[in-house]
Amino acid sequence: MENSEVARILSEIGEFLAMEGESPFRIKAYEKAAETIGSLQEELADVYQKGGLRALEEIPGVGVSIAEKIEELLKTGHLKYYEKLKKKSPIDLSELSQIEGLGPKSIFKLYKKLGVANLKELEAAAKRGEIKKLEGFGEKSEENILKGIEFLKKSGGRFILGFTMPLIRGIEERLKQLRGVKKLVVGGSVRRRKETIGDVDILIVADKPKPIMDYFVSMPEVAHVYAHGEKKSAIKLKNGLDVDLRVVHEESYGSALNYFTGSKDHNVALRQIAIDKGYKLNEYGLFKGKKQIAGRTEEELYKALGLRYIEPELREMRGEIEASRENKLPDLIGYNDLRGDLQVQTSWTDGADSIEDMARAAMKAGLEYIVVTDHTKRLAMTKGLDAKRIVKQMKEIDEINKKFEAAGIKLKVLKGTECDILKDGSMDLPDEILSQLDVVGASVHSYFNLPKEEQTQRIIKAMRNPHVDMIMHPTGRLINKRPAYDLDMEKIINEAKNTGTILEIDAFPDRLDLKDDYIHECVKKEVKMAIDSDGHSINHFSVLEYGIAQARRGWCTKSDVLMLGRSRRCYPC
DNA sequence: GCCGTTTTCGGCCCGACTGTTTTCAGTCG
Numbered sequence: 367m368e369n370s371e372v373a374r375i376l377s378e379i380g381e382f383l384a385m386e387g388e389s390p391f392r393i394k395a396y397e398k399a400a401e402t403i404g405s406l407q408e409e410l411a412d413v414y415q416k417g418g419l420r421a422l423e424e425i426p427g428v429g430v431s432i433a434e435k436i437e438e439l440l441k442t443g444h445l446k447y448y449e450k451l452k453k454k455s456p457i458d459l460s461e462l463s464q465i466e467g468l469g470p471k472s473i474f475k476l477y478k479k480l481g482v483a484n485l486k487e488l489e490a491a492a493k494r495g496e497i498k499k500l501e502g503f504g505e506k507s508e509e510n511i512l513k514g515i516e517f518l519k520k521s522g523g524r525f526i527l528g529f530t531m532p533l534i535r536g537i538e539e540r541l542k543q544l545r546g547v548k549k550l551v552v553g554g555s556v557r558r559r560k561e562t563i564g565d566v567d568i569l570i571v572a573d574k575p576k577p578i579m580d581y582f583v584s585m586p587e588v589a590h591v592y593a594h595g596e597k598k599s600a601i602k603l604k605n606g607l608d609v610d611l612r613v614v615h616e617e618s619y620g621s622a623l624n625y626f627t628g629s630k631d632h633n634v635a636l637r638q639i640a641i642d643k644g645y646k647l648n649e650y651g652l653f654k655g656k657k658q659i660a661g662r663t664e665e666e667l668y669k670a671l672g673l674r675y676i677e678p679e680l681r682e683m684r685g686e687i688e689a690s691r692e693n694k695l696p697d698l699i700g701y702n703d704l705r706g707d708l709q710v711q712t713s714w715t716d717g718a719d720s721i722e723d724m725a726r727a728a729m730k731a732g733l734e735y736i737v738v739t740d741h742t743k744r745l746a747m748t749k750g751l752d753a754k755r756i757v758k759q760m761k762e763i764d765e766i767n768k769k770f771e772a773a774g775i776k777l778k779v780l781k782g783t784e785c786d787i788l789k790d791g792s793m794d795l796p797d798e799i800l801s802q803l804d805v806v807g808a809s810v811h812s813y814f815n816l817p818k819e820e821q822t823q824r825i826i827k828a829m830r831n832p833h834v835d836m837i838m839h840p841t842g843r844l845i846n847k848r849p850a851y852d853l854d855m856e857k858i859i860n861e862a863k864n865t866g867t868i869l870e871i872d873a874f875p876d877r878l879d880l881k882d883d884y885i886h887e888c889v890k891k892e893v894k895m896a897i898d899s900d901g902h903s904i905n906h907f908s909v910l911e912y913g914i915a916q917a918r919r920g921w922c923t924k925s926d927v928l929m930l931g932r933s934r935r936c937y938p939c
Numbered sequence: 940g941c942c943g944t945t946t947t948c949g950g951c952c953c954g955a956c957t958g959t960t961t962t963c964a965g966t967c968g
Contacts, residue, residue: 391951395940429941467957469966502965506958716968746953747968811968812955 367411367439370533370605373404375439375448376432378459382451384470398427402718403436405905414440426718458484465514466848467507475502489515521846524562525607528875528912531556533605534566537585541611544581546572549619553626557678559915561845561878565608567626575613582611618650621661625649632681639671639687647671679918684886696889698918704910705929706735708805709784709838709870709898714759715740716748718903721759721779722766727904729777735930737782737805738763739838742794744786745811753799756783760802780804780930784838789813791827793834800833807870809838810851818852825858829867836868836896839879847876855884862893868928869893873913874900885920896928 380396402425403410413421414437422433439445455477461484462473476482479500480491488511491497498508534552542550549571555563572578579599583591592600600610614622625633640647645654651661652670660670668675673690677698680686689695710724711717717724721738728736741750751759763779770777782805786794793800793808800806808828816824828834840858841850862869869888872879877900888895897913899906917927
């Protein structure tokens with residue numbers, strides 16, 4: 367059983383317990399264990415094999431009780447305790463808890479009173495007007511539930527790229543190792559690095575595809591086989607993701623890859639160019655009459671169409687074809703170009719690991735500096751820092767830097783904050799504290815539904831604070847969960863230009879905030895951005911990749927992204 | 940349920956908003 371599955375079950379146990387009004391600490395214990403396991407680098411099965419129950423208990427947040435449950439899951443694939451809870455209240459929790467504002471207590475009440483166990487039944491009950499009649503619910507709650515369902519439907523069951531990528535890469539690696547696979551690439555929206563993906567298209571070049579196809583449809587992750595042929599097979603994975611595997615000929619590889627990478631509109635435009643030149647373009651190649659003139663590689667294909675090669679992240683019809691023709695494509699920031707991370711949370715607040723551990727992990731991830739940006743006091747639940755504690759934290763950072771220097775470690779830890787922007791646009795820490803920090807990030811965590819103009823002015827006021835260097839996750843959206851707060855982004859971007867404020871590209875997979883369209887606007891207006899992990903544990907630096915992908919989708923070059931100089935002593939902005 | 944230690948129990952444990960109420964429950968970050 368995979369870590370993500372164990373994490374899901376533990377987190378559902380937490381929710382079941384919450385429904386029953388269990389002690390909040392017990393619930394929190396399950397949540398915390400689920401979180402840790404979800405971002406664990408090593409497979410639990412390996413941990414268990416190496417060190418048994420004891421090794422499981424070594425995992426932070428896992429004690430005797432949870433370790434035994436994990437053991438049972440690994441050994442039998444089932445957990446009696448979980449099944450008992452589920453039998454008592456057979457509710458599709460993963461579905462219902464996606465609705466913003468609907469927590470375990472409400473879900474339980476809806477089940478008890480109306481028998482609602484899944485999204486469909488919830489929608490039906492809301493439409494029949496039954497929910498507003500329940501005690502504790504009303505007109506507004508029913509309306510919000512319907513709105514939540516609508517929002518969920520719009521996101522259309524798409525998977526968040528960064529959360530799904532480890533699974534896809536695992537499959538990719540195993541397929542690549544099979545005998546007879548000459549080439550393999552994952553195309554589609556995965557290759558374009560869209561923030562969410564609908565399904566996965568894998569292309570291979572192989573002489574004898576049958577054993578490869580046989581393996582593909584019998585992988586342990588497979589829940590259903592739609593098709594199992596020699597040229598194409600299609601499956602549904604246990605997590606609901608559809609994956610297609612196609613075999614293509616070597617001489618068509620480039621054109622097939624192009625075809626299956628999309629976007630559809632980009633492909634249509636390419637086909638039109640081919641027609642204008644008297645050619646025909648399809649997934650088998652570029653043809654003049656019956657003769658194939660290109661298609662073995664994508665580079666060859668674009669060249670034959672009179673274009674420069676266009677990176678997959680740009681193939682969204684945002685002007686890339688014209689830019690390619692005029693040789694004006696941006697020199698995109700590379701996946702290895704990032705040198706530092708300007709948003710890192712630690713165990714001082716809601717992060718899982720100490721400053722030093724985060725710093726060492728950052729170094730392993732190839733970074734040269736991090737900025738420690740713990741939350742501030744308004745976010746009480748995270749133990750947000752007040753003036754006194756942040757001064758203490760600064761001292762610890764000084765000590766770590768000294769220690770690193772003495773040990774010849776190059777990585778620099780900078781002092782920062784993710785300071786709450788209060789309702790009126792003022793900051794949650796006094797100016798005299800902010801002035802002592804290397805990087806001041808500011809962000810909104812409350813009053814999400816102010817009217818557009820008020821919300822915009824609130825952030826503009828923060829940008830005008832001379833100490834504020836950057837606005838973090840500027841629009842506050844959570845992909846598939848919550849829309850951005852109502853903002854006039856044109857005004858925000860213009861103000862960023864005027865005040866020299868950095869706008870963040872928060873790389874966390876369900877944030878990716880700014881989104882690509884806004885990044886593109888910033889690039890056009892020469893507003894600087896920063897790509898940050900928003901990391902809360904030592905494993906989170908890997909998400910920077912998705913921030914870079916998003917930046918590339920927004921046409922970012924290296925110079926659009928803030929990077930601090932190696933020898934520079936601090937104040938970066 | 941986990942953790943840590945003054946070693947086997949007590950601490951963990953905030954604060955504000957929303958929508959329902961008329962004093963509070965549920966949710967969220």
